[in-house]
Amino acid sequence: MSDTADFPLVQFMREEFDPVAELGRIRAEHPVFPMEIPGSQTVYLVTRWEDVRAVLGDHERFSNDFAGVIGLGSNQEDPGGLGFRDPPEHTRLRKYLTPEFTMRRLRRLEPRIEAMVAEHLDRIEAMGPTVDLVAEFALPIPSLVVCELLGVPYEERADFVKISKDRFDFTAGPEASLQAINDAMTYLTDLVARERQNPGEGLLGQLLREHGDELDDRTLASMADGLLTGGHDTSTSMLALGTLWLLRHPEEAAKVREVDGYINDVVEELLRYMTVVQVAFPRFAREDLELHGQQIKKGEMVLCSLTGANRDPALGEDMDEVSPGRESAGSHLAFGHGIHRCIGAPLAQMEMRIAFPALLRRFPGLRVAGEVPFRELAIVYGVKELPVAW
Numbered sequence: 576m577s578d579t580a581d582f583p584l585v586q587f588m589r590e591e592f593d594p595v596a597e598l599g600r601i602r603a604e605h606p607v608f609p610m611e612i613p614g615s616q617t618v619y620l621v622t623r624w625e626d627v628r629a630v631l632g633d634h635e636r637f638s639n640d641f642a643g644v645i646g647l648g649s650n651q652e653d654p655g656g657l658g659f660r661d662p663p664e665h666t667r668l669r670k671y672l673t674p675e676f677t678m679r680r681l682r683r684l685e686p687r688i689e690a691m692v693a694e695h696l697d698r699i700e701a702m703g704p705t706v707d708l709v710a711e712f713a714l715p716i717p718s719l720v721v722c723e724l725l726g727v728p729y730e731e732r733a734d735f736v737k738i739s740k741d742r743f744d745f746t747a748g749p750e751a752s753l754q755a756i757n758d759a760m761t762y763l764t765d766l767v768a769r770e771r772q773n774p775g776e777g778l779l780g781q782l783l784r785e786h787g788d789e790l791d792d793r794t795l796a797s798m799a800d801g802l803l804t805g806g807h808d809t810s811t812s813m814l815a816l817g818t819l820w821l822l823r824h825p826e827e828a829a830k831v832r833e834v835d836g837y838i839n840d841v842v843e844e845l846l847r848y849m850t851v852v853q854v855a856f857p858r859f860a861r862e863d864l865e866l867h868g869q870q871i872k873k874g875e876m877v878l879c880s881l882t883g884a885n886r887d888p889a890l891g892e893d894m895d896e897v898s899p900g901r902e903s904a905g906s907h908l909a910f911g912h913g914i915h916r917c918i919g920a921p922l923a924q925m926e927m928r929i930a931f932p933a934l935l936r937r938f939p940g941l942r943v944a945g946e947v948p949f950r951e952l953a954i955v956y957g958v959k960e961l962p963v964a965w
């Protein structure tokens with residue numbers, strides 16, 4: 576294997592659930608792996624658990640705000656929310672959201688998520704004999720959960736589901752993607768303006784009631800967009816991949832159906848094993864620095880492979896196997912680490928803990944009914960369709 580990769584895609588490549596073997600070789604032999612991108616600067620791929628944790632945990636030396644690092648000044652109006660911001664702006668904005676993601680606030684959503692899962696299962700039951708579980712279950716549920724979280728009015732939810740579906744459809748080309756981002760921001764800015772007039776029970780209403788004079792509409796809309804982009808595609812992928820894995824392991828599916836609480840261990844282990852967010856947001860060196868003997872210059876990009884880190888043998892034995900309840904269960908990096916660690920983690924866990932057992936209990940005979948196309952080279956890994964029958 577050469578010391579540099581000409582074609583830096585190995586961090587996104589999978590064979591079904593597994594990262595390609597080359598990623599494991601890179602992790603073993605080149606902990607900080609320089610990738611030459613034609614016409615661009617060198618990008619360093621970090622793959623070991625310990626190193627990924629160290630980079631994500633070090634916001635003093637690594638920035639999420641590229642424009643800031645190279646001195647362009649950051650554009651605070653960009654959609655995408657917290658992931659591209661540094662302290663003190665990141666700290667200021669995240670502080671508003673933190674109370675909305677405590678278990679106490681999230682419990683408010685639990686019965687609503689249970690009800691929407693049950694409604695979708697009813698609908699699927701009435702369809703048959705074969706349905707695409709991505710289109711009918713894994714896509715709409717996370718989008719509706721974000722609706723519930725933000726406080727999107729009921730009559731606008733079908734439109735919102737469509738907006739969020741388009742927001743993550745990258746097959747239609749860059750123009751359509753840009754249009755979808757604009758549509759989402761236009762809708763969310765309008766929603767924020769209406770909530771300001773008449774604050775509801777959701778997160779937006781709550782923030783406007785408590786901090787309305789500190790947050791302008793555009794900033795709030797961009798925070799809402801960040802929650803949508805953070806929470807939608809990721810949860811969709813986990814629901815679909817997790818279901819596929821469970822259907823291929825009927826003994827585990829039976830245990831999820833029958834043993835109360837077993838789902839908690841399964842969800843945690845599936846999060847690690849699938850690591851749907853394959854790489855963290857890019858980090859940029861704030862200064863010339865050294866990582867594992869590798870010199871990295873100020874402004875150069877470091878990509879942290881969460882997939883690589885979560886399969887690192889340093890975390891335990893048989894990391895390429897699913898082993899619910901393993902000793903290192905709490906240490907996986909599927910939600911990242913440090914100040915940018917996923918704020919929606921408890922909500923995502925709640926969604927999965929509700930959805931998997933409900934689906935498996937409703938359809939004890941559920942089985943995969945056809946070819947399952949996996950995404951190629953996607954930052955958020957997943958399947959395009961999951962045809963099932965029962």
Ligand code: HEM
Nearest residue numbers: 657658805806809810852855856909910911915917919923
């Ligand atoms: C299984 C589902 C999910 C996975 C695997 C996931 C994964 C991640 C990861 C890896 C990061 C950190 C990236 C980095 O440090 O570069 C992150 C950040 C984030 N996630 Fe999630 N996420 C999930 C669900 C959600 C949900 C449900 C929401 C909200 C509704 C959400 C909102 C966010 C936000 C706002 C950030 C940025 C946090 C910050 O920069 O301070 N995520 N997520």
